[in-house]
Amino acid sequence: MARPKSAAARDKMIEAAQEIIRDQGVDGFTIDEVARRSGVARTTIYRHFGSGDDLLLAAIDHIVAEVEAPDTGSLRGDLRAAIGSLLDASRTPELRQVFVSILRRALVDDEFATAFRAANDQRHVALRTAIQRGIARGEVAPDINIELALQFVQGPFLVKRLIENDDVTDREFEALLDIIVRALTTRT
Amino acid sequence: MARPKSAAARDKMIEAAQEIIRDQGVDGFTIDEVARRSGVARTTIYRHFGSGDDLLLAAIDHIVAEVEAPDTGSLRGDLRAAIGSLLDASRTPELRQVFVSILRRALVDDEFATAFRAANDQRHVALRTAIQRGIARGEVAPDINIELALQFVQGPFLVKRLIENDDVTDREFEALLDIIVRALTTRT
DNA sequence: GTATTCCGATACGCTGACGTTTCATTATGG
DNA sequence: CCATAATGAAACGTCAGCGTATCGGAATAC
Structure with a gap:
């Protein structure tokens, strides 16, 4: 093993993916758009995630809205x-x-x-x-x-x-x- | 006026559109698919409905599910x-x-x-x-x-x-x- | 320090959809 | 009957997205 896959690149991709999802929903998601926003080459995306859907799913995993549940007494x-x-x-x-x-x-x-x-x-x-x-x-x-x-x-x-x-x-x-x-x- | 727009063709289009919507949802809707299923030429679709969306909207209008509301006494x-x-x-x-x-x-x-x-x-x-x-x-x-x-x-x-x-x-x-x-x- | 692997960039071919144009054919109102 | 307008078929250009290939340069494990 001479050079591991860049974790930085991976993060940038997922971040960009989430950004897109927030902006345009799952349906606006494109590999090209991820590449554009993240600055990562399209080719690299394919190397990290076989298909676009895999990246999409990975991005969704991290997009959960925070929900508070404090104990207010009633x-x-x-x-x-x-x-x-x-x-x-x-x-x-x-x-x-x-x-x-x-x-x-x-x-x-x-x-x-x-x-x-x-x-x-x-x-x-x-x-x-x-x-x-x-x-x-x-x-x-x-x-x-x-x-x-x-x-x-x-x-x-x-x-x-x-x-x-x-x-x-x-x-x-x-x-x-x-x-x-x-x-x-x-x-x- | 020598020949009115064929109502039969219009019906066939809308019918096909509804069929598609039922099969694949609104997102699977394409002009080409409507043409294929209805047997109506793509050109004709554009002549009847300016854009695909207009046809789609017309189709949705007629797709309402029937809901019963009988008086059962309680x-x-x-x-x-x-x-x-x-x-x-x-x-x-x-x-x-x-x-x-x-x-x-x-x-x-x-x-x-x-x-x-x-x-x-x-x-x-x-x-x-x-x-x-x-x-x-x-x-x-x-x-x-x-x-x-x-x-x-x-x-x-x-x-x-x-x-x-x-x-x-x-x-x-x-x-x-x-x-x-x-x-x-x-x-x- | 070097070999190995990854990264970025560019280019390519493919597919599906859109919307337009043209033209011969067909139907219909008057 | 016939002028008029609609239809069907085919072709065309465009665009966006997908996935692949190639290649020089860069980073890193050893």
Whole structure:
């Protein structure tokens, strides 16, 4: 072994790839564009990543949005914090596009489906811990179906932000929180 | 005027376009493919629709899924019917792809955003009438915020089917219905 | 210090899609 | 019936992206 593959070049490629994804979504991703932005030669990209998709997948891995999940002392507060940071992220048009474009590819391509699921995990973790803290506090029934609850908590916001492409005002945010918290804390 | 533009040709084009959309989503749509499938010459397509997008938009207009909204006598029954037919539709992988691919374009292109909104209206109508019947029956508080309720009703299913790409079993369906109905009928 | 391997750059061929032009053929309104 | 306008077919140029090949120069392990 005389010269290892340059890690610097690799980083530059991935960085450029992420930049592109943020700017134009997964669909705007091109090898040429990565080369242009990164300054790395197209040939080198092929040598590091066999195909463009591999680079794309590697880039997606690192693009997960940070989701906060502080312990605020109440279910409602925890949910507000977690969902709030999700809403903040969803207000960036680019991130919305990233999300949907990956979602689209995930429907067609299994590798993307896996990557997409992984990227969504962090969101789930935040919400799940919020609910589990609620259980620990006694606010939420311990026999709750957490997976269902998750869908139930995310759902309304996803509809509003992603499909309707409407902003969620503070009033609406609180109103939805009301409904959700009430539903989660209501005994059967 | 000696010879009007052939309505038959126009129909064939739109039909072919819809076929393509169903098969491969909006992104697989090409003028060439429309020409191939419809048997209409590419030139003719350009003469009828200035650009490919116009044809695409025209095709989307006619591709709305039918949503049933029968009066079953109870809020729960109405919701089950309406959501059930949505779920049926969402089980077709093609439709899921159609939905997401249009959603994606809608984030970028205003014309598509409008078309997408129109296509979603039928879904809203069904759910909205279900809720309004609930109000009429006295099951639902009359001062409910219907728009919020709508997001709330669709949300969980969209998350499960679209994002997680998981099937919704009958058990889960009923469990979610439980939560939703309870939330809608609970007094403040 | 040198051999080995990587990097950058350029060029090439291929494919799919777009949109335009031309022209012979066909259908139809009047 | 016939002038008029639409259709189908083929050709053309353009452009973007993909993937490969080649080659001089540069970096690094040993």
